[in-house]
Amino acid sequence: MKKVLILLIFLILILSIPQKTAELTINWDTDYKDKKKYKWVENPQDIIDTSTIVQIQKKEENSIRWWEYPDTIYPTKRNGDDLLVLVNKQYKLPSSYAPKDLVKASKSGIRRGENYYLRNIVIPDLTRMITDAKLEGVDLSIVSGYRSYQTQIDTYNYWLKMNNGNTNLVDTFSARAGHSQHQLGTAIDFSTNEIRDKLGDEFSNTKASKWLSQNAYKYGFVISYPKGYENITGYKHESWHYRYIGVENAQNMINLGKILELYLRDYNL
Numbered sequence: 555m556k557k558v559l560i561l562l563i564f565l566i567l568i569l570s571i572p573q574k575t576a577e578l579t580i581n582w583d584t585d586y587k588d589k590k591k592y593k594w595v596e597n598p599q600d601i602i603d604t605s606t607i608v609q610i611q612k613k614e615e616n617s618i619r620w621w622e623y624p625d626t627i628y629p630t631k632r633n634g635d636d637l638l639v640l641v642n643k644q645y646k647l648p649s650s651y652a653p654k655d656l657v658k659a660s661k662s663g664i665r666r667g668e669n670y671y672l673r674n675i676v677i678p679d680l681t682r683m684i685t686d687a688k689l690e691g692v693d694l695s696i697v698s699g700y701r702s703y704q705t706q707i708d709t710y711n712y713w714l715k716m717n718n719g720n721t722n723l724v725d726t727f728s729a730r731a732g733h734s735q736h737q738l739g740t741a742i743d744f745s746t747n748e749i750r751d752k753l754g755d756e757f758s759n760t761k762a763s764k765w766l767s768q769n770a771y772k773y774g775f776v777i778s779y780p781k782g783y784e785n786i787t788g789y790k791h792e793s794w795h796y797r798y799i800g801v802e803n804a805q806n807m808i809n810l811g812k813i814l815e816l817y818l819r820d821y822n823l
């Protein structure tokens with residue numbers, strides 16, 4: 555009799571376990587599907603006064619510190635060799651990245667080219683550009699080309715020292731290591747004999763600067779940090795800094811009416 559009772563209890567227990575589980579699963583499922591129950595999650599605007607949120611958002615937009623680095627830094631989405639790789643304050647090149655086809659910039663015939671290196675892929679179009687500019691009476695020289703990860707550390711630290719350690723200021727015009735387009739070997743800082751080959755803001759008033767802004771894209775070069783887009787690029791306007799992305803890409807970019815930063819973002823999702 556005792557044995558039968560134990561067996562019965564055991565049987566009841568066995569039978570009840572799967573039923574309980576099934577019941578729980580169904581309830582869990584129904585709760586999630588019960589849209590009425592979770593309406594507040596889907597339509598918060600029904601219960602929250604959004605006007606205050608909009609006010610806060612507007613305040614933040616106006617006080618945006620565009621030169622700052624984001625909290626999260628990602629590795630670049632494309633390889634450094636890719637002409638369309640996005641390198642900015644959010645996306646960083648590996649410290650080990652260096653192009654394999656570096657040659658002296660003088661191979662293109664550009665003045666001061668013996669002091670700098672560029673990727674060989676840039677040379678044919680740069681040669682055409684220098685030649686055509688010269689035919690139109692425009693002189694171009696190079697004042698910076700490829701910079702290694704280590705050189706960029708030194709460059710950034712140099713500017714930091716020159717500006718009493720003010721990172722907020724230096725971040726408006728100098729990239730930290732891994733974040734510089736110069737590490738790609740496709741970025742060039744141009745100057746001209748009009749300003750005795752100096753680097754900087756003076757360049758924007760030269761014939762060379764005007765000629766580049768109108769013609770460089772035809773040779774695959776586009777300005778990286780245009781005027782008025784600081785809050786998108788993260789850098790002050792640099793009239794002298796161009797990046798080579800190839801003739802076809804440059805033409806596409808111009809046709810789309812995009813600045814380089816936004817054109818590249820589309821290719822680096």
Ligand SMILES: [Zn+2]
Nearest residue numbers: 698742743795
């Ligand atoms: Zn530059």
